[in-house]
Amino acid sequence: MSGMHIIIIGNGISGITAARHVRKRSLARITVISGESSHFFSRTALMYVYMGHMRKADIKPYADDFWPKNRIELVQAWVNEVRSGNKQVLLADGTVLEYDKLVIATGSVPNKFGWPGQDLPGVQGLYSMQDLEAMERDTRRVKRAVVVGGGLIGMEMVEMLCSRKIPVTFLVRDRSFWGDHLPLQEAELIGRHIMEHRVDLRCGTELAGIVPGADGRVCGVRTNSGEEIACEFVGLTTGVSPNIAWLAGTTGIATGRGVLVNEFLETSATDVYAIGDCAEFHQNPDPERGPIEQVWYTGRMMGETVALSLTGQRTSYRPGVWFNSSKFFDIEYQTYGWVRKELRDGESDHYWEHRSGRQALRVVWDTEDRIVKGVHAFGIRLRHEVLDRYITQGTTVDHLMSNFREASFDPEFHGSTIRMVQDSFKERNRVSV
Numbered sequence: 001m002s003g004m005h006i007i008i009i010g011n012g013i014s015g016i017t018a019a020r021h022v023r024k025r026s027l028a029r030i031t032v033i034s035g036e037s038s039h040f041f042s043r044t045a046l047m048y049v050y051m052g053h054m055r056k057a058d059i060k061p062y063a064d065d066f067w068p069k070n071r072i073e074l075v076q077a078w079v080n081e082v083r084s085g086n087k088q089v090l091l092a093d094g095t096v097l098e099y100d101k102l103v104i105a106t107g108s109v110p111n112k113f114g115w116p117g118q119d120l121p122g123v124q125g126l127y128s129m130q131d132l133e134a135m136e137r138d139t140r141r142v143k144r145a146v147v148v149g150g151g152l153i154g155m156e157m158v159e160m161l162c163s164r165k166i167p168v169t170f171l172v173r174d175r176s177f178w179g180d181h182l183p184l185q186e187a188e189l190i191g192r193h194i195m196e197h198r199v200d201l202r203c204g205t206e207l208a209g210i211v212p213g214a215d216g217r218v219c220g221v222r223t224n225s226g227e228e229i230a231c232e233f234v235g236l237t238t239g240v241s242p243n244i245a246w247l248a249g250t251t252g253i254a255t256g257r258g259v260l261v262n263e264f265l266e267t268s269a270t271d272v273y274a275i276g277d278c279a280e281f282h283q284n285p286d287p288e289r290g291p292i293e294q295v296w297y298t299g300r301m302m303g304e305t306v307a308l309s310l311t312g313q314r315t316s317y318r319p320g321v322w323f324n325s326s327k328f329f330d331i332e333y334q335t336y337g338w339v340r341k342e343l344r345d346g347e348s349d350h351y352w353e354h355r356s357g358r359q360a361l362r363v364v365w366d367t368e369d370r371i372v373k374g375v376h377a378f379g380i381r382l383r384h385e386v387l388d389r390y391i392t393q394g395t396t397v398d399h400l401m402s403n404f405r406e407a408s409f410d411p412e413f414h415g416s417t418i419r420m421v422q423d424s425f426k427e428r429n430r431v432s433v
Contacts, residue, residue: 010105014276017303035078051163084252095217108240108277115211124217147235154237209218242278275302337374365397381409
């Protein structure tokens, strides 16, 4: 296997995890190609560079000598075409590279929905290093910004702008923040918290168009009600889509919204795999989950899985218990299993919120057998390994609440707070914990 050449297109968490784990198991030649940057960086830390908490050098998880030490060749270039029949990759400068096995890990691009003015200077998404550089440039001396889209990336961009004391109007299509995902009580809690930071939160408001100024740059937005809001910067954070436009015209690699893969992360082309944000399962390993999962930890897991297959141990992807985490200004958020905006038939739940409005917990369980289906927390840190074990092993809600101290992680989450959660559960559900 030492004579094999593995090419990985994309140097995000998926591609670099694949490269690292291949190297642990093989002497194969590894080439990682990315036009975005010359090195792997923590994409989730881009906001902290803008906010002045970190430098660009600080978001490189590995020292520069890591790559030559581990014989991982980094190529900064854009890929124009994959010739899967000939096992070749064509770079934008005309260079042709030959591979034995290929991994496509090209991530996502911000969504655009054809709004008038969406390509004006001063209008952008937030995903790449280039997006960070554009935001640094285009928010200097800005009097007001507008962020469109009520999700996690939108929240990050709002916080970034607030850190520089730039007034922000936040347009959210749903009647509450992240209303497609959060139950109403939690959505309202976060909405209040956003407004506490002097953000002009406009729920139930959609973008109709972006208005150009005399200088050709953005000078405002127009909402679906006809209102015009003056601004010099617009963040479009209405989700992301798989970055596969560069594959247009390529034959042999089937695509849908993303690069279509099976449970082994194999594409329709021999010896070609796809992982991370750009991969779309045509047969879901877990029917509860969507065909595309654009989450940091699933990208890492896909990288680990495909490395096994690349080195002779064909392995199916098993994502395990759904997990995600984020932060809304200074309120941390964690979710495990399935806590949806509305209960499904046969589900029950318990919601507790601290009188401060800065901590909340919801537990969802099967009504009949009382097995926990999901937990999410705001302002409370939970132990990942404990929640993962509880849900994997089919723990009952009664056991979870009785042993909630085991699940708590935050040192501030002291005994009195644990007791408040347990007492509220006991009172509303008439059980002892």
